[in-house]
Amino acid sequence: KPKTIIALAGNPNSGKTTLFNAITGARQHVGNYPGITVERKEGTINLKNTHVKLIDLPGTYSLSAYSQEELVARNFLIDEKPDIVVDIVDATMLERHLYLAIQFFELGIPVVLALNMMDDAKKQGLRINRKKLSELLNCPVVETVARNGQGKKELIDVAIKQAQLKNKIWAPLDISYGTDIDLALDEMEEIIQAEDFMTVRYPARWIALKYLENDQEIITLGGQFTDISKRLTEIVEQTKEHCLKTLNIPPEAIIADYRYGLINSILKQNIIIQEKPQQERI
Numbered sequence: 298k299p300k301t302i303i304a305l306a307g308n309p310n311s312g313k314t315t316l317f318n319a320i321t322g323a324r325q326h327v328g329n330y331p332g333i334t335v336e337r338k339e340g341t342i343n344l345k346n347t348h349v350k351l352i353d354l355p356g357t358y359s360l361s362a363y364s365q366e367e368l369v370a371r372n373f374l375i376d377e378k379p380d381i382v383v384d385i386v387d388a389t390m391l392e393r394h395l396y397l398a399i400q401f402f403e404l405g406i407p408v409v410l411a412l413n414m415m416d417d418a419k420k421q422g423l424r425i426n427r428k429k430l431s432e433l434l435n436c437p438v439v440e441t442v443a444r445n446g447q448g449k450k451e452l453i454d455v456a457i458k459q460a461q462l463k464n465k466i467w468a469p470l471d472i473s474y475g476t477d478i479d480l481a482l483d484e485m486e487e488i489i490q491a492e493d494f495m496t497v498r499y500p501a502r503w504i505a506l507k508y509l510e511n512d513q514e515i516i517t518l519g520g521q522f523t524d525i526s527k528r529l530t531e532i533v534e535q536t537k538e539h540c541l542k543t544l545n546i547p548p549e550a551i552i553a554d555y556r557y558g559l560i561n562s563i564l565k566q567n568i569i570i571q572e573k574p575q576q577e578r579i
């Protein structure tokens with residue numbers, strides 16, 4: 298039977314573990330990632346057509362190297378290449394939670410979005426046009442209530458279908474971060490692309506983006522005092538200086554602004570419909 302590896306990712310407290318437990322029940326195993334204290338939770342489900350391995354990734358706000366959890370999640374995705382990532386978002390905090398989704402798209406990871414906490418959203422009178430959201434994000438969107446297991450079957454079905462359908466080659470989404478950053482990325486991408494040793498694990502343009510975001514783990518990729526690291530550092534320094542002079546913010550802040558800009562341009566298209574909140578029953 299073919300195997301499908303599904304990783305559950307999302308911000309802390311979005312309901313990953315609750316959903317993981319609802320799906321796997323007792324068939325789970327808890328360990329640690331080698332050398333660190335971050336928990337590694339795996340579970341299995343046996344379906345008619347496929348054997349599913351489910352991994353509950355640590356909660357993260359981004360895919361930078363700011364924390365051990367973020368690095369674990371990122372390295373897992375890159376090294377173990379799950380067939381599909383289920384990104385669990387809190388439907389009542391869509392704008393903030395989509396920030397991570399955008400970063401999955403930037404890396405090219407195939408994603409299914411789970412709008413979790415739909416019970417809370419409904420209580421608040423929030424309705425989400427998930428068909429339109431799905432079209433605009435170009436990924437399937439499923440509503441769930443992890444607490445009572447609602448939507449979990451549809452979610453797994455959609456994830457498996459998407460995993461089988463997606464090409465194994467990741468297709469990173471090319472976002473514009475404004476002219477200055479885009480030009481720097483173009484230049485850096487070309488340099489990186491020529492170095493096979495750098496693109497073994499990551500897409501070239503994504504490496505360039507991480508250089509501009511001052512990602513310490515990625516910056517060591519180019520080696521120390523090498524010609525390539527010198528050229529890349531030079532471009533980063535020039536771009537940073539220019540951004541600080543003209544906009545008074547560093548490149549990583551500009552990049553974050555553009556990500557939120559993209560999220561807002563999507564949400565502005567009547568994705569969230571505010572109705573009258575449900576009456577609390579006394």
Ligand code: GDP
Pocket residue numbers: 307308309310311312313314315316356413414415416417441442443444445
């Ligand atoms: P994680 O940090 O992403 O693993 O989140 P958890 O699974 O630990 O859930 C965080 C909190 O949200 C817990 O108190 C859960 O009971 C609660 N929770 C999870 N899913 C839902 C949901 O769909 N609806 C509601 N109302 N609460 C939920």
Ligand code: MG
Pocket residue numbers: 313314315356
């Ligand atoms: Mg958890």
